[in-house]
Structures are given as structure tokens and as C-alpha cells.
Amino acid sequence: MSVPIYLEGHYESVYNARWHHVVEVPGGNGMGMEVREGKPPQPWTYKEVGRTLEKDDGAQQSGEAPPVLMVLTSDKAWPYTWKEVESLPYCYLNCEVERVWQIVEHYLNEWFSIHAETDLTPGQHLVIGTSGIGKSMNAGSYLLYQLLHYDVEKLPVVLYVIGNEAFLFEKTTKTVTKYMDGFSIERVFASLFLRGVNAYIIYDVVKGCRKPYQISTTRVWGMIVVTSPKEDNFDAWEKYRSPKRIIMNCPEKDDVKAMCVWMKRNEPTEQAGYWRNINGRMEGVGPILRYIFDENKYNGRIQSCKILLVN
Known part of the structure; x- marks a missing residue:
């Protein structure tokens, strides 16, 4: 114990x-x-x-x-x-x-x-x-x-x-x-x-x-x-x-956009570019927060999907 x-x-x-x-x-x-x-x-x-x-x-x-x-x-x-x-x-x-x-x-x-x-x-x-x-x-x-x-x-x-x-x-x-x-x-x-x-x-x-x-x-x-x-x-x-x-439904697009605004709240000039990047990832894997905000996890998810499609 x-x-x-x-x-x-x-x-x-x-x-x-x-x-x-x-x-x-x-x-x-x-x-x-x-x-x-x-x-x-x-x-x-x-x-x-x-x-x-x-x-x-x-x-x-x-x-x-x-x-x-x-x-x-x-x-x-x-x-x-x-x-x-x-x-x-x-x-x-x-x-x-x-x-x-x-x-x-x-x-x-x-x-x-x-x-x-x-x-x-x-x-x-x-x-x-x-x-x-x-x-x-x-x-x-x-x-x-x-x-x-x-x-x-x-x-x-x-x-x-x-x-x-x-x-x-x-x-x-x-x-x-x-x-x-x-x-x-x-x-x-x-x-x-x-x-x-x-x-x-x-x-x-x-x-x-x-x-x-x-x-x-x-x-x-x-x-x-x-x-x-x-x-x-x-x-x-x-x-x-x-x-x-x-x-529980997935986040909406505006929810994720607002998260980007929050994450870059101290860098307002970076918000738009950051959002474009995250939005692009959403187009690849959907609004799955675990993957879209982590580049390594996102790339791993994309690779896993490609392997599944091949097999």
C-alpha cells in the first residue's frame, strides 16, 4: 500500500x-x-x-x-x-x-x-x-x-x-x-x-x-x-x-481560433500567422487539440494515417 x-x-x-x-x-x-x-x-x-x-x-x-x-x-x-x-x-x-x-x-x-x-x-x-x-x-x-x-x-x-x-x-x-x-x-x-x-x-x-x-x-x-x-x-x-x-462534440473552428488568440495574447502581431498554421493542421486531422497544437504529434498522426491508407 x-x-x-x-x-x-x-x-x-x-x-x-x-x-x-x-x-x-x-x-x-x-x-x-x-x-x-x-x-x-x-x-x-x-x-x-x-x-x-x-x-x-x-x-x-x-x-x-x-x-x-x-x-x-x-x-x-x-x-x-x-x-x-x-x-x-x-x-x-x-x-x-x-x-x-x-x-x-x-x-x-x-x-x-x-x-x-x-x-x-x-x-x-x-x-x-x-x-x-x-x-x-x-x-x-x-x-x-x-x-x-x-x-x-x-x-x-x-x-x-x-x-x-x-x-x-x-x-x-x-x-x-x-x-x-x-x-x-x-x-x-x-x-x-x-x-x-x-x-x-x-x-x-x-x-x-x-x-x-x-x-x-x-x-x-x-x-x-x-x-x-x-x-x-x-x-x-x-x-x-x-x-x-x-x-461531447468537437471544438468549433472559432473555438480553436480563440485559443490561438489566447496563446499569442502577448504577441498580437503573431496571432494571424499562428492561426493560419493551426487552421492548416485542422484541415489535415480535424479539430483534435492533442494534435493540432503539437507539431511532433501532428506529424506522427499524419504519418499514422498514411500508413493506414497504404495498408
């Missing part, structure tokens, strides 16, 4: 992540966009379509238009990259990422308002999307940020599980503790359950690591599994838990 590791300053870094947003403006060095500090004054709006939510472009109120993109900056990065050599401090939030949170928040609010009188649970959700579009880094990180800001008395603990590692965020003590093996993680779950603590789990499925059905959790906890469309990642858990599926 591994020894728990206390991560100093990581709770504050995530909880106090700084906001910026990118908006459309006339001109803007030819890009038509600019970066502004803080949260946008006019957020996106959504409407119910069947059993899910979709962005409602027709509901824009008078005044400033919604942003193209929002950015959260955590100085110590986000759990998704805490095991990596290169940390990524920026979490990119487009309307799809916000939509995922809006759905999760809806079930949380509903549960905490009436759960004492019903068997309603805070929600089991399954976020499915193409590999490399930002499900883990962006949607997973944003869910964590929002859950940490949720009412501490109602939801005092959030667990972020990625691969064989788990990060326990305790709001009352403002601490993060890292657990590194299955036995330790199971003991954390058991301890929280015996104490009667409400918790929410974000489970990021990683190739070659434990699947979500292999962990013991209670149905009275909320849980969201973030995964690629590969059914082996989630089919057993889905059959057992019957979660609500959330299909």
Missing part, C-alpha cells in the same frame, strides 16, 4: 483559478477577437432538447454578446497533468464544456433540494467524446473547479480519479491528498462512506488502467466518467449504473 501524499498549495491553485475570456471585436489585428480579464458579463444560454441541453443562440439578451471562449488559469496546473513532465495551467472552456457542467449541476441541485424525500441520486453521468478534443483537460478540470465551489455543507469532498491515481479534495480543510494504488483508493471510499460524507467522483478513464466498474462506490454519490467512445472503457459500468450519457 502506498503512502498518501499531501500536495501543498494545489487546492488553492485550483479553487482560485483566474478567469479570462475571448470575445469577438471589430478588427483585432485581423483576428476579430481579443482577450479580456475576468468572467464574461454575458454567459452562454442553453435550452432543453429532449433529455439533454443544447446551446440556445436565439436567447441572447441585449447588451454584450457571450464569449467565444473562457480560460481558467491554475498556477499549479490541473490534476490531469500532475503526473506529466509538462504541466498545463490553462483550462479552455467553450460552450460544450459549459454544457457538460450545466447538466451535472442540474441533477446536483435537484438532488439536494428533494433527496430527503425520494430515492433520487445526485447523478451518474458518462461523458463520451473523440480522443484528444479536451474532455479530460478541459471538461474534467472545469467540473472539478465548479464542484469545489459548490456548497461545502452539501458537498464537502470531491475525488478526481485518473488512471491508478486519485486526488482527494477536502473543502473544509482546503487540502489535496494523492493516493497511488487501488487498495489505498478503496480505503478512501470506504472511510468516506462510513463517515456519511457526501462526495462526488470524477473518473477519467486511462488506457491500461482500472476501469470505473472496478471501484467500489455507493449509489448515493455522484459520479461522472470521462472517456473516449471505446466501449470497453465503460460498458460494464454503464450496464451496472445506468448513467446518463453526455456526448
